[in-house]
Amino acid sequence: MKRYNPTEIEPKWQKVWADEHRYQAPDASDKPKYYITSMFPYPSGAGMHAGHFFEHSIVDAEARFRRSLGFNVTYPMGWDSFGLPAENYAIKTGRQPAETTKENIANFKNQLTRVGASIDWSREINTANPEYYKWTQWIFTQLFERGLAYQKEANQWWCPKDKTVLANEQVVNGGHCWRCDSLVIKKPMKQWFFKITDYADALLEEIPALDWPQKIKTAQENWIGRSEGAEINYAIDGRDDVITVFSTRPDTIFGATFIVLAPEHPLARELVSDETREMVNAYIDEAIKKSEIERSSENKDKTGVFTGSHAINPASGEKVQIWVADYVLGGYGTGAVMGVPAHDERDFAFAEAFKLPVIEVVERPDNSSEECYHGEGTLINSGSFTGQASSDAREAIVAWLEQEGHGHSKVTYKMRDWLISRQRYWGAPIPIIHCPEHGAVAVPEKDLPVLLPEVADFEPRGDDNSEGKSVLARQEDWVSTTCPDCGRQAKRETDTMDGYACSSWYLLRYTDPRNAEQAWAPAKADYWSPIDMYVGGDHAVAHLLYVRFWNHVFFDMKLVPTKEPVKKLVYHGLIQAEDGRKMSKSLGNVVDPLEVIDAGYGADALRTFELFLGPINENSNWSSKGIAGVYRFINRVWTLTQEYIDSNKQGLSDARKLESLTHATIKKVTDDMYRLSFNTAIAALMEYVNELYKLKTDGFIEEWQDALSTLVQLVQPFAPHVAAELWQALGHDSALDTAKWPMWDDAKIVTDVMTIVVQVNGKVRAKLEVSPNETEGVIRDQALADENVKRHLTDEPKKVIYIAGKLVSIVV
Ligand code: ANZ
Secondary structure, eight states: OOOOHHHHHHHHHHHHHTTTTTTTTOOOOSEEEEEEEOOOOOOOOOOOOHHHHHHHHHHHHHHHHHHHTOOOEEEEEEEOSSSSSHHHHHHHHHHHHHHHHHHHHHHHHHHHHHHTTOGGGGGOTTTSSSSHHHHHHHHHHHHTTTEEEEEEEEEEEETTTTTTTEEGEETTTTTTTTTOOBBEEEEEEEEEEGGGGGGGGHHHHHGGBBBHHHHHHHHHHHHEEEEEEEEEEEEEEESOOEEEESSGGGGGGGGGGGEEOTTTTTTTTTTTTTTTTHHHHHHHHHHHSSSSHHHHHHHHHHHHHHHEEEOTTTTTTTTTEEEEEEETTTTOOOOOOOEEETTTTTHHHHHHHHHHHOOOOBBBOOOOOOOOOOOOOOSSSGGGGGGGGGHHHHHHOOOOHHEEEEEEEEEEEEEOOOEEEEEEESSBBBBBEEEEETEEEEEOOGGOOOOOOOOOOOOOOOHHHHHHHGGGGGGHHHHEOOOOOTEEEEEEEOOOEOHHHHHHHHHHHTTTOSSSSSSSSSHHHHHHHHHHEEOSOOOOOOHHHHHHHHHHHHHHHTTOOOOOOOOEEEEOOEEEEETOOOOGGTTTOOOOOHIIIIIIIHHHHHHHHHHHHOOOOOOEHHHOOHHHHHHHHHHHHHHHHHHHHHHSSSSOOOHHHHHHHHHHHHHHHHHHHHHHHHHHHHHHHHHHHHHHHHHHOOBBOOOOOOHHHHHHHHHHTTTTTHHHHHHHHHOOOOOOSSSSSOOGGGGGOOOOOOOEEEEEEEEEEEEEEEETTOHHHHHHHHHOHHHHHHHHOOOOOOOOEEETTTEEEEEO
């Protein structure tokens, strides 16, 4: 008998698949399409570790499953190669990013090939390739023409070490750079932004209908952070101008006893008197250095300074003090608030600290003991509005303010416009030319791409260049150009685009990756969009929001068929090291997948093992024992099949039982596959193999051909190489990839009953009669639904343990 030798069969099948372009999907087919991929990697120097392979094991199992269900499946792959990580890696190794990126890609590609992923390589893309970034630039110009890309001077987070501007989400751990952990500072600079706020409502509206994990949908909602309220003008005592505040509780206006300006507020330094000037300026200088997270932390002691000026509460007519305090943020609302200490906790803490008056204006319920009641109730101390319910008064007060010219209703968003420009080398140059006559002019399509020049020295050096521009500013020949409108001497924009721009449309480029005339042909996007399943395991809130934003814009441009780009999103857990910690080079606990494969386990065992570890959305730990166990399982599949092939098929095993077992397994595995419950599908296959070994003692018969062919088909999504080999060995001429997923027939599943005892806290409370093929979930549900069991469930069950075929034990 032939021995199982993955080292021999895996490269053989990988070659067949590559030579025959087996996984190349046509752009038209009478089959329904299925577009699946994972969030594309940035090709780092470290390569992928076994944890990264988890993602591809998931995507590939699903891709192979869908293929055999009869879908036209594409599983494309590409490289997110522009951006800081690649550039920093190149700087660290003292080499050109173009060169190191190329090497890293080759390494990643080899790894993915060795794991047997059924990738449609005809669609491979690389965001740092001019053929690709030409279109990233083109999209920029389209956004620019639509007023969705603009430049403005803004205080930006600046990392003094990486010498680049950072977006809010790249400032972490209370004011540190996400890449190098240096303390970041604020610096005023002219920056490019995409106007994502124009799409805030549209993006919010579509969230409920998305087939995405709730956790991620909530994160998107919070990021957008829609607040309904009002802008209210407070006249400044002794001046002609006003302070506009944003409040979500205009109904509490009679309780507004002070005004607070953010340190960044343009009036903060102006409303001072000779006595307060020095203190206010010193306070502001300190405050603007702090991070927003630090400033808005709930339990931080409130700090602030009185400006010396007063404002008039438009409702009560009372004079109130104007303060500057860092708990009010410059970039949110209007950067000014009305302080209502009786009903807002932050204002309450502030009033306590500085002995400011507190006026209750919403009646609190009798049982409320909070110092500061922030709920709804009947208005008190509120002039003619006294006696109204606060929720009704909200509208009435805004209507009154509007009538009197003191304010209007207003919707505000937490989300800011997307800061896109980077002062770094390794990115797509922003396709703009600055003309002394015409200002910022988009580079015409015929002149795209604006090639990133090759430069010997690409290290950022903020010091020789006080404005903190990218190294492109040093390439004088490149910078100097002519205006596309008037032909006069002009200068190129020297900022590059944030890597998020490249990754915001790659899913569409996969639909038409070689198009030299267009970013993609709308007809191809019509066929493939939206993506049916998108798999990721990172905190991808920003990425997912940007992908959605661009797709909404493309929808408005009639370039894509749907507003939303991603139908189903799957979020997977991490495979951690054997020690339970995250795999990381610095901890020395990284498992190299190629080493595992080369050690003789093979890719099939590696993939199957990773999916067997647990539910895909949970974290699990690597286990060297575990992989040995899974290897044994695959070996048993091999041996059983080879023994059957070598046998005379004249045995006496029970054909009916064999068929029943097979059909029950198809049913269970198919159901699990649809639910992406790969670990239970693999467990069912192991169980099936155990049962087959028992039956085998009576000797093989011809009917085993079907049973083993089915086994091989069901194993294929997890262990495609051994499956392909055994499929051929079983005498099938056609490729396993094109074979139809097996169907079960309920009539063929023998339903003798088994009795399951149900215990509650150790006492027998029921006996269930169930089919031996019944799934665990159904048996548990039946146990919990039993009338007598329910009577003894005094509380929510703490634990429900199922011992297969015997017992359900409920602990309350
Ligand atoms: C008066 C008031 C009374 C408020 C009350 C709340 C409760 P969200 O839900 O986050 O939008 N606010 C407005 N602008 C601010 C800024 N730049 N920095 C810090 N706080 C700011 O919260 C809106 C509320 O947060 C606004 O409503 C304002 O306080 C405060 F019983 O106004 B409120």
